[in-house]
Amino acid sequence: MFCNGQMQIEHIELKNITKRFPGVLACDNINLALKQGEILALLGENGAGKTTLMNILYGLYQPDEGEVIVNGRQTAIDSPQKAGALGIGMVHQHFMLVPNLTVRENVALCMFNDRTFHCDIAYVTETINRICTDHRIKIDPDAYIYELSVGEQQRVELIKALSLGANLLILDEPTAVLTPQETDKLILLLQEMAASGCSIIFISHKLNEVKAVSHHVAVLRGGKLVYNGSTDDHTTNELASLMAGRDINLPVAKEKEPSDKIILDIQNVTAIGDRGTQALNGLSLALRKGEIMGIAGVSGNGQSELAEVINGIRKVQSGRILFDGEDITNRTPQQIIDRRMGYIPADRLHEGTVAGFSVKENMILKDYARPPLAQATFLKDRAICRYANDLVAKFAIKTPSIDTTCASLSGGNIQKVIVAREMNRRPKVLVAVYPTRGLDMGAAEFVHSELLAARDKDETVLLISEELEELINLSDRIAVIYEGKILKIIPAKQAQKSALGLLMAGVQSHG
């Protein structure tokens, strides 16, 4: 039912794969094999070479050395078209969607890529509807991609892969922005697919998922395969230390006396979303100085719009936003930045960084005009380099140099560039949307402890995340957002995942 390629992939092998990029050895003589119906989890720190290896398997990159062997025969996968013909499907870490086409048109493009004219829209709609009902995914097929939140785009990316059916499905961090419920459903689906003969390669930094879904794990470090074995042989802690080479403990917020100074006061704010619907619907929320306020909610309920109105990127229709006593409603982003607001956006490639700029330039994007980085409109290159090098070291960003373009970094490392830029500015309020999206466990641990340290220095964080564990661990209070309104605010210490899950679905408990 899932597999519809002409030929089954009974065995696929990557042999002696080596891939170099300028200044980086991304894959170093990797050997890896997978049998039909197996689920392989690919682990490794940010920049270890996971995505590169999978892109080679998908025909997007050509290996410098080594070969791919399918069913015992050497096969040159020299284009994604070739991979598609072999029945290899991929869910990409950085979504491969055309922003100015609708969901339906994106799926149509995948399904009919070998046609010229006839576009059987009814059939596409039927396929999307079938996938959505089978897996209880909610999506509007007529929405343009650019109108969707990152979480919704992730769903489209999944639908796209499922609509084709695959013999070998590669999923590159598919769960980074899914809710726990959605992740559970995905894991069930993957197991079902494997049982019916599809092979799966699954990349994730969340080890409990890896444990739940995979038969085998392979661990990459610095482009080398350092471990390859059965998942059942190891606990999640052992897997974590295999990956990072040390133990990892995610920090948990300690109770803290709440201050009663309100630093960010959002009063009855309404705003229109990209689709022209009421994305924020009279939302009110008050953040106290020195607290971490978590926002829990299913993607598409107004989280991204909330972050955008606070940072002046989206127009507020009615209501007010007070920041440290000052009205910042509909001020320009620059004015809001100057008042020391920080923002880690959800879309790291399009909003968080200027992709073609170097790491160094991206790090100074918000502060380039101020001393010590500039003096009288002249950039001070020496100071800038020192600043950038310090951040690269502090946040352990894996990059060939600070002059490398940001877009050529691995996903997690791009994220680190943004986090480093925003946290180092010491904002009064930091709006952090999925701050640890795509970070490996070591890096997530570091960012979490930095967030907590910021809180202890009386800085405030608005933490928007789909990951309930992260929210519960870090937040002082958790506000549940539903259809553009705050449904309820609960102290994080009393929050339970199941109750939060219900609230996020819009179910108000009694009491």
Added chain:
Amino acid sequence: MLGEIIIGIISAAVPLSITFVLVGLGEMFNQRAGVYNLGAEGIMMVGAFIGFYVEYTMQSGPGSSTLGMLAAIGVGAFMGGIMALVCVTFKAEQGIAGIALYMLGWGVAGMLFRVYIGGTTTIVGLQAVNVPLLADIPVLGPIFFSQNAMVYVTLFLVPLAWYMLNKTVWGLKAKAVGTAPMAADTMGVKVDRTRIQCVVLAGAMAGLAGAYLSICQTHMYADNITAGRGFIAVALVYFGKWKPSGVLFGALLFSLAHSFQRSIQVYGIDFPYEVAVVFPYLLVIVVLAFSGRSNIMAPAALGKPYYRELRD
């Protein structure tokens, strides 16, 4: 009197706009696919000459106009192929290649003209015809029903282009490779092939637009007959926000301004014509300036060649 002048202006504007619509629709396709072709002007010149020359050698015999336009389409497609080879296959800088193609076209057309024709020679070309009965309708008659046949063909091409762009797989592919080529590639779309198709199609359209100028509009050939119309069309594509209806609208607006400007001279209205001549261009600049809001539908990869392994 005033009514007559207005009808006169409009009915003169319609055939004027056809060149822009033809070359603009083509340019819209290649820009949607991520390639801008400044060489359209050069292709038009060659198309204009070839169309003219074919009809001229056939002494305007039966079918010669049609054959001339078909020949121009062929030559235009060939020149589009050169552009595609240079910019898509060999990934050269599009702006530079476009200017080179423009100069090549001008040179070739001018040379051929001097070698084979020499002086001003007219042909019969495609004349305007009055559609029986309909042409007698007041107002609408002279505007819509007493034009040459290519006007109707071209006006039909506008909805056809819309359909191609929005309702066919090919149109989706064109939009995808011009906006997110890497995404298109991973979806199994052949990026370069789609781009080449669009550039060649646009070349054919530019060739036809040129032939329209010589065969249907002026009934002759002269050096630099296109007089910048190809470049105006490139601007009209931006102006029309990469939509067929937008291109049509822009072309009509520009031609109306042009025809208005001309009628000032024709009707001897007391107005310095040197100033009037500038009017259409001024209008385009003003409208462009005020419609310049960022457009999410714009082809984001316009002008960027696609390399699979390069991230920027």
